[in-house]
Amino acid sequence: MARAISRRRFSLALAGAAASTVAPAYVRAQANRLKVGILLPRSGVQGFIGQSCQKGADLAPAVLKSMYGVDIELMNADTETSVDTARTRAERLIQEGAQVLVGPFDSGAASAIAQVAEQHSVPFVINIAAAPQITEQGYRFVFRNFPTAPELVRNGLTLIGDLFRVTGVVPRTAVYMHVNDTFGQANTKAIEAILPKLDFLPFKIVDTISYDPAAKDLTVEVGKAKATGADFLLLVSRLADAIILRREMVKQRWEPMGIISPGSPGMYENQFYQALGKYSEYCISNVPWYVPAAPLTKTVEAAFKKQNPKDELMFHALNVGYTFEALMIVADAYKRAGSGDAKTLTEAIRTTEIGSRMMLGGPIKFDAKGQVQGNASAGIQNLNLKPTVVLPEASAQTKPVFPTPGSRKA
Amino acid sequence: MDALTVVDLTLAGVLTGLLYGLMALGLSVIFGVVRVVNFAHGEMMTIAMYATVVLFTWLGLDPFVALLPVAAAFFGLGYLLQRGLINPFITRPEHSQFMLLVALAIILVNALLMIFGPDARHVQLDYLLEPIEVGPLLLDRGKVAAAGVAAVTAAALFAFFRFTLTGKAIRACADNHLGAQVIGLDVRRLYALTFGLGSACVAVAGCMMIVLVDVTPTLGPGYTLLAFVIVIVGGLGSMPGALLGGVLIGVSEALAGLFIAPSAKSMFSFALLILVLLLRPQGLLGKSA
Numbered sequence: 001m002a003r004a005i006s007r008r009r010f011s012l013a014l015a016g017a018a019a020s021t022v023a024p025a026y027v028r029a030q031a032n033r034l035k036v037g038i039l040l041p042r043s044g045v046q047g048f049i050g051q052s053c054q055k056g057a058d059l060a061p062a063v064l065k066s067m068y069g070v071d072i073e074l075m076n077a078d079t080e081t082s083v084d085t086a087r088t089r090a091e092r093l094i095q096e097g098a099q100v101l102v103g104p105f106d107s108g109a110a111s112a113i114a115q116v117a118e119q120h121s122v123p124f125v126i127n128i129a130a131a132p133q134i135t136e137q138g139y140r141f142v143f144r145n146f147p148t149a150p151e152l153v154r155n156g157l158t159l160i161g162d163l164f165r166v167t168g169v170v171p172r173t174a175v176y177m178h179v180n181d182t183f184g185q186a187n188t189k190a191i192e193a194i195l196p197k198l199d200f201l202p203f204k205i206v207d208t209i210s211y212d213p214a215a216k217d218l219t220v221e222v223g224k225a226k227a228t229g230a231d232f233l234l235l236v237s238r239l240a241d242a243i244i245l246r247r248e249m250v251k252q253r254w255e256p257m258g259i260i261s262p263g264s265p266g267m268y269e270n271q272f273y274q275a276l277g278k279y280s281e282y283c284i285s286n287v288p289w290y291v292p293a294a295p296l297t298k299t300v301e302a303a304f305k306k307q308n309p310k311d312e313l314m315f316h317a318l319n320v321g322y323t324f325e326a327l328m329i330v331a332d333a334y335k336r337a338g339s340g341d342a343k344t345l346t347e348a349i350r351t352t353e354i355g356s357r358m359m360l361g362g363p364i365k366f367d368a369k370g371q372v373q374g375n376a377s378a379g380i381q382n383l384n385l386k387p388t389v390v391l392p393e394a395s396a397q398t399k400p401v402f403p404t405p406g407s408r409k410a
Numbered sequence: 411m412d413a414l415t416v417v418d419l420t421l422a423g424v425l426t427g428l429l430y431g432l433m434a435l436g437l438s439v440i441f442g443v444v445r446v447v448n449f450a451h452g453e454m455m456t457i458a459m460y461a462t463v464v465l466f467t468w469l470g471l472d473p474f475v476a477l478l479p480v481a482a483a484f485f486g487l488g489y490l491l492q493r494g495l496i497n498p499f500i501t502r503p504e505h506s507q508f509m510l511l512v513a514l515a516i517i518l519v520n521a522l523l524m525i526f527g528p529d530a531r532h533v534q535l536d537y538l539l540e541p542i543e544v545g546p547l548l549l550d551r552g553k554v555a556a557a558g559v560a561a562v563t564a565a566a567l568f569a570f571f572r573f574t575l576t577g578k579a580i581r582a583c584a585d586n587h588l589g590a591q592v593i594g595l596d597v598r599r600l601y602a603l604t605f606g607l608g609s610a611c612v613a614v615a616g617c618m619m620i621v622l623v624d625v626t627p628t629l630g631p632g633y634t635l636l637a638f639v640i641v642i643v644g645g646l647g648s649m650p651g652a653l654l655g656g657v658l659i660g661v662s663e664a665l666a667g668l669f670i671a672p673s674a675k676s677m678f679s680f681a682l683l684i685l686v687l688l689l690r691p692q693g694l695l696g697k698s699a
Contacts, residue, residue, distance in 0.1 A: 043523075044528060080528075216624070217623060220664050220667035224668055227411060227412060252550075279539075
């Protein structure tokens with residue numbers, strides 16, 4: 001016969017259940033680990049870049065433990081290259097106990113996550129995202145160690161001027177193609193605002209062609225660009241579309257003087273070389289880059305090699321470098337704050353000053369808007385299937401090749 | 411814009427449209443006979459694309475060769491799918507059929523994600539990077555070959571339905587289900603055969619599509635939608651209509667991209683759809699109810 005449960009027994013059972021629910025959180029808090037929510041597009045159109053960034057996150061806890069003596073626990077979330085998913089994943093990470101958010105390699109996703117971070121008063125350190133408006137909203141918990149689109153474009157265009165000066169070749173016309181997303185539009189606005197003011201760049205943009213970031217076929221876009229007869233292609237792309245576009249250029253035998261990106265991803269990524277082989281050669285990307293000889297780079301490179309024995313850091317330099325630096329900012333602040341409390345940690349991040357870094361540029365120091373100023377770019381050209389620094393001259397590994405051998409007027 | 415570019419890109423639109431048409435043909439054939447709308451159509455094509463990638467990667471099989479075993483396998487799979495899963499739903503309300511096939515589509519997408527992961531995969535054939543020169547025109551070799559395969563497959567399907575006894579029996583089922591039963595046709599077997607044929611069509615389209623675009627597990631829903639747009643424009647159940655719809659969509663996308671805005675080119679497919687629904691609801695070559 002079943003025994004009836006007394007009120008006392010029921011209360012005891014309830015208390016026990018409540019204690020078992022609370023206990024893990026208490027144990028977690030006692031473990032003195034900072035829980036960092038990592039938001040990256042590990043699948044979808046930007047999947048390859050997200051996975052590349054993830055390599056930088058994965059190696060960080062061990063390296064940062066040795067540097068700062070703090071424990072960091074990564075809570076990984078895939079944004080699936082979707083702004084909506086980024087928002088919901090950020091919400092969930094915070095509900096699951098993330099004390100700080102890092103990510104997400106995408107301006108659209110960064111804008112969405114920034115809103116979530118503000119609502120929950122959780123600090124958010126952006127690894128890569130360039131849309132300027134993210135740090136123009138008066139947010140208190142959002143920080144970015146990556147150039148804004150205007151800064152990125154200004155650096156990139158300046159390097160294009162250097163390219164013309166070093167090679168002595170000055171094209172007269174360009175066709176501008178860009179991916180039609182938040183990042184692409186931010187870059188376009190910056191180019192439209194900055195290019196006319198740069199008198200050392202005498203070329204004229206004869207047409208601007210935008211395309212869907214998830215495009216599967218760029219026949220029409222490339223055909224239209226080719227028809228302009230422009231001397232070179234100025235390109236703001238992502239990775240998947242950059243591969244499709246380059247392949248289409250080969251098919252349509254469009255061989256302009258060069259393909260130059262004033263500051264976008266795609267053409268220096270590992271997957272670009274793997275997918276295109278010899279057709280990846282001579283493309284130029286003027287992007288924030290790492291300093292191979294920096295002591296911190298050596299440390300990160302050793303950790304990278306340990307985790308990815310068959311891979312090389314140079315193919316992931318930007319993604320790994322900025323993701324690692326975002327986590328370094330968090331670890332540094334956590335050490336100084338001595339607490340994972342959101343407000344204390346946020347204030348510690350705000351007062352960050354890190355001089356020794358692996359990426360090009362000045363010290364990591366946030367301005368009143370939460371933006372690091374002074375991240376620099378380098379001219380990277382694909383030579384012998386490797387990203388090679390060709391500009392600025394002072395740190396170039398070799399001279400740039402421009403115009404591309406075999407190029408001809410369309 | 412010079413005339414050469416316009417002609418070049420219009421031809422590219424026609425070639426892509428023929429492949430779209432083959433994809434939609436499978437959907438149209440299945441609906442025309444079985445009266446079931448296959449909401450897992452794009453997902454089935456995605457599986458065919460992955461099958462081609464696997465055969466290329468593991469066995470070095472060229473997609474133009476791989477299409478034969480892949481189509482044969484899909485014929486068998488389609489046949490079994492209809493006999494085992496869809497047949498019990500034939501007489502059920504349309505919303506039950508809809509839920510069944512949407513569920514199937516979701517399962518297929520997730521199965522692909524589990525097996526292949528989220529990364530894009532491609533079959534790179536260097537010989538397809540070299541265009542075909544026709545006077546001053548440069549034609550994409552991959553698109554020409556894929557369109558050729560699409561045209562041959564469609565012609566074979568038309569011939570099958572017109573000249574073979576089984577094809578005629580299937581058409582009889584489509585025209586008069588009850589009459590077909592009365593004269594002793596095995597309607598269930600013929601339905602399964604039709605589903606097999608539609609699946610084989612979409613398999614061939616998938617084998618060719620991988621030559622032109624990268625495949626990811628989430629590609630399917632977009633192609634299902636595109637196939638619907640095409641068959642509605644051409645006329646649901648009309649085989650020539652599917653091909654015509656495909657070509658119209660391909661050309662409209664190319665011209666809209668060329669003259670208006672490339673990033674908004676798919677918008678024009680839907681504009682065409684609305685126009686057809688308003689002016690000729692049964693589709694361009696469809697029969698009015």
